[in-house]
Amino acid sequence: MTQPASQQRIYCGIDTHADTHDAAVITDTGILVEHRRFDATPTGYQELTTWMYEHGEPISVGIEGTSSYGAGIARHLHRHNIRVLEVPRPNRQLRRNKGKSDPIDAETAARAVLARHQLSEPKHGDGPIEAIRALRVARSSAVKAATASMNALRGLIVTAPDELRTQLRGHSTTALLDACIALEADATQLTDPTHATVLALRSLARRTRELRREASELKRHLAKLVDEVAPRTSAVFGLGPDTTAVLLVTVGDNPGRLKSESSFGTSAASHRFPHHLARPTAIVSTAAATDAPTRHCTPASSSASGTAPRPAPTPIAARQRGKRCLRSSAAKSAILPGKSSPPSETITAH
Template sequence: MAGSKRSIIGGVDTHTATHHAALIDRNGRLIADAEFPATPTGYASMLRWMRAKGKLSRVGVEGTGAYGAGLARYLHDQGVDVLEVPRPDRRLRRQRGKSDPIDAEAAARTVLAGKASCAPKLADGPIEAIRMLRVARIGTVKARTGALNTLRSMVITAPESLRTQLRGLSSAQLVAACARLRPDLSNLGDPAQAAKHALRSIAVRVQHLDTETRALRKQLDELTQAAAPATSAVFGLGPDTVSALLVTVGDNPDRLRSEAAFAHLCGVAPIPASSGKTHRHRLHRGGDRSSNSALHIATVVRLRYDPRSRAYADRRTTEGLSMPEIIRCQKRYLAREVFHTLRADYAKIST
């Protein structure tokens, strides 16, 4: 069969500076492999090289949420069917070793075996904007927490005059009091003056991070409300939880094939956990953990404040279910409700 007519499958192992690609045919035979720069020119060269070897049907890309994001977007724009490939399992790496050609070939074989069926997030729309602001805000919150913890630990070891002044204050009071300190900068060799200077520096940092966090929170809330008004109206969901769910799905709504697939994506799909005379299910521990956490928070809120959810919990308690099992059931029901509202929101975005 002529090379231009045979159907081939590609696999790509992605890195910061280079991407390694491999091609196999429908029978699993390795055709060729090559390395390309991780640049727009390199993406174009890779695609030309693949298409020169045969009829390219699908390409599995490893790390589409990191190093492979640019390549996945480029291939999608060029009409290539791109699939997200997980990292090779450890058993395969123990048997065959690890190298870029081996990983690229493994990505292609994963596609051939049908184990890579998830389309990657395109990250080219309003949801990607939400993701970036969310990353910035999470980093700011973590930095503020770290700075505040450092401030409290320094108070413990500060000179006694400062400890007496600052002991027992709340976080807000402590930051305000330390920001008002006025050290003698010409005498920083004195531990008391050095302590004042350090405490004031950290307190001012916390104040700046507070301002940055509030600004990012406002911007994030506005984008989330505009992108998903129906989902934002679901009882128990707030801007943080809605943004986490949106980021999990991404900008391409075709990832939402069914509400069962969405449940798997969020890690709330039930799987059998029976043994002997015990017959039960549990939620699998895969999926995106941030969206799983978002659904868990919303479920707890609903169980506390939603009459229907509380009535459901009471009924299931009389049937012998424990509270963790009730929460698992509620998370699955909530995922079904959120799936339908997200589809409605994505339909508005696409129009």
């Protein structure tokens, strides 16, 4: 690693793309030093790192898109013990005033790090959780493709010739696939709608069968990997391999970036709305739902604030809310370390 030519402290911003990355360096007082373009390759990553150290000691590097085009450079900088932060996209007002260009976006990313504006620590993406994410992407794609293929097969049967539709009517999904695969079509008579439909149905059935087999195989690998990486989380009641994989991918390979349950809820998009922005809910009488008189009480906090007490939930709503709270609490205690929860498991591959 090249040592810094000067001892000035610098910030760097990187605007990422598929083939090239634009980087800008500013001092800790906000003075633009230089900006340059590098290739999005391992050689380009090393050149970018060396170029940064030539201008000073990097404090932090702001990258736009650490989960897409910036994943490679983020991993490279992390391996070199350089702090990486995710920066948001430039707002429209700034783009309208200063224009839109890659050097401007890189400089804006560097100034966002200097100002500490809407920063977040990105996922490292270099551990077993990244392996789980890759398997989830492949399986989700296979499941969606199998569903689309099966829907196309059923839609084709609806408009098929009468004798063919009668032959395939009333079958279960597995039996329908077997029946369509067993159909014989004459390739020399494809001008006949019946033979062409038979050929199309057999092709769709084979495709659906293969995609389902692939999805099942990926699910077995995913379940095995999830059990090895996070056995405590997998043991939580009600969490299957798919749900557990989603939770682990949300946390990432560096769970220390989530400082509290609130930050975990924000990452999972399950945080609560502010009270004054919450939509009003319908008020249902508890007495009418339970055929029992309701005792009215005024909490001290409500009287002091001058607001009306919140209506009591219905029995069904209370049970549903209790189940959600129980499952959420169990999942959080299994993933996030806390004072009231047992020590969190170490996410390592065995």
